[in-house]
Amino acid sequence: MNQPYISVILPIYNVEQYIREAFETLLNQTIGFEHLEIIMVNDCSTDGTIKILNEYAHKYTNVKIINLPVNSGAPGTPRNEGMKEVNGKYTIFLDPDDLLPVDAYEKLYKVAEKWDSDFVMGTMESFKDSDPKRKTWFHMTFRDYLMKKSYYNVSIKEVPFFLQVKTAVYLKLVKSNFIKKHGLRFVEGMKNGEDKYYDMQLFTLAKKFSYIPETIYLYRTRDDENNLSMTQQDMESTILNDCKAAEIVKPLLSDKQYEVFQINALRSLFWKLIDPAFNALPYDKRRYLLERISKVVSSYNEELIQKYFKLELPIVSLLSKGYIDLAMEYTQMHISRKFWYVQGNNLLKQYKRQTAFLNSKSWRITRPLRILNEKRRKFKKQFKMKFSQ
Missing domain, CATH: 3.90.550.10 (Spore Coat Polysaccharide Biosynthesis Protein SpsA; Chain A)
Known part of the structure; x- marks a missing residue:
C-alpha cells in the first residue's frame, strides 16, 4: 500500500x-x-x-x-x-x-x-x-x-x-x-x-x-x-486553563513575540470575562481568577492592546497594576453593556421584520379586506349594543 x-x-x-x-x-x-x-x-x-x-x-x-x-x-x-x-x-x-x-x-x-x-x-x-x-x-x-x-x-x-x-x-x-x-x-x-x-x-x-x-x-x-459550551459548564477551569496555556507558551517566545501572542490569549479570556456566568461566580473566585489573569498581562504592548481591545484596555491596565477590584467593576460594566447591546439588537431586528412586513406587497394587497373586516367588526359591536339595551 x-x-x-x-x-x-x-x-x-x-x-x-x-x-x-x-x-x-x-x-x-x-x-x-x-x-x-x-x-x-x-x-x-x-x-x-x-x-x-x-x-x-x-x-x-x-x-x-x-x-x-x-x-x-x-x-x-x-x-x-x-x-x-x-x-x-x-x-x-x-x-x-x-x-x-x-x-x-x-x-x-x-x-x-x-x-x-x-x-x-x-x-x-x-x-x-x-x-x-x-x-x-x-x-x-x-x-x-x-x-x-x-x-x-x-x-x-x-x-x-x-x-x-x-x-x-x-x-x-x-x-x-x-x-x-x-x-x-x-x-x-x-x-x-x-x-x-x-x-x-x-x-x-x-x-x-x-x-x-x-x-x-x-x-x-x-x-x-x-x-452547553465548556465556558458555561465550568467558567473557573476554562479561565485557569487559558492562563496556564499562556504561562507554558511564554518560554517559547521572545518578549516581542509574547506581546503579539497576548492578543490571542486575551481573546479567549475576554470572551469569558464579559459573560454573565463569570459575574455569577462568588466574589472570592472572581478575584482569584482576575489575579491569575493579571500574571498574563503583567507587561503588555499598549499600542497593540489599543488596536485589538480598545474598550477592554482599562481592564488590562488595571490588572497589570494589581487593581483587581477596580478591574472587576469594569468587567461588570462590560457585561451590562453586552446585555443591553444584545437586547437592543434583538429589538432592532424585530422592528426591521415588522417594517418589512408592513411595506410588503401582500400587506398592501390585503388592505381593502382588512378595512372591510374592521367595518364588519364595528357593525357587529354596534348591533349587539343596540339589542342588548
Whole structure:
C-alpha cells in the first residue's frame, strides 16, 4: 500500500449525533478518500459512537480505531496517541462535530507539495448548530486585512502577527516528519487551551510555513441547552486553563513575540470575562481568577492592546497594576453593556421584520379586506349594543 497523503486524527468522545456527518465530509474530499489515513481515537465513549466507528473500520481499510483504556477527559491525550500511529506524509486534525469543504485537503496539499513548507494553514468559518440554514461567518481573526492574502514560505520573524491568530490546529497541514523530528505534543489534561502550546511550537520551530486565505474548515458552535459550551459548564477551569496555556507558551517566545501572542490569549479570556456566568461566580473566585489573569498581562504592548481591545484596555491596565477590584467593576460594566447591546439588537431586528412586513406587497394587497373586516367588526359591536339595551 502506498503512503497516504494525509493522516487525519479525530479525538472522539460521545459524538454519535455528529460523527456520521463529519465522516461524510472526509469521504467526499476531492483529494480522494483513498489517499487519506483516518485515525479515530475513542476516549471511552459511553453512547453509540463506538458502534459507528467499528462500522467504518470494518468497511474501510484506511480507517483505524484506537480505544483508550481510561477516559482522559480532554483532547490532548487522544491527539497525542493518534500522532503515534501516523503513516501519512502530512498530519492534520479534525474534531468529530465539525465539517470540511469538499476541496479542503486538496487545497492544502497542493500548496504543501509546491512550496515544501513545514506546514500550510487555511482559514475557517463558523456556523450555529441551531441554524437550519447554516449561515457561516468568519472569526474576527480572519477578517483582518493582513489575512486576506496568501503567504508562501514565510517565517514567524517575517510575519509575527500570525501569533495573534485564533488557535486552530485543524487548520494546519503539517509535515509528519517535522512533528516527529521536534517531538511535538499536546498538553494533556486541559479541556481548553491545550492547542495553544502545539500551535506556538509550530510557528516558532518552522523554518518556513504558508498560508492561504481559503476556507478549509467549518466549525460548529453547539449552543443548545443540551450541549452547553465548556465556558458555561465550568467558567473557573476554562479561565485557569487559558492562563496556564499562556504561562507554558511564554518560554517559547521572545518578549516581542509574547506581546503579539497576548492578543490571542486575551481573546479567549475576554470572551469569558464579559459573560454573565463569570459575574455569577462568588466574589472570592472572581478575584482569584482576575489575579491569575493579571500574571498574563503583567507587561503588555499598549499600542497593540489599543488596536485589538480598545474598550477592554482599562481592564488590562488595571490588572497589570494589581487593581483587581477596580478591574472587576469594569468587567461588570462590560457585561451590562453586552446585555443591553444584545437586547437592543434583538429589538432592532424585530422592528426591521415588522417594517418589512408592513411595506410588503401582500400587506398592501390585503388592505381593502382588512378595512372591510374592521367595518364588519364595528357593525357587529354596534348591533349587539343596540339589542342588548
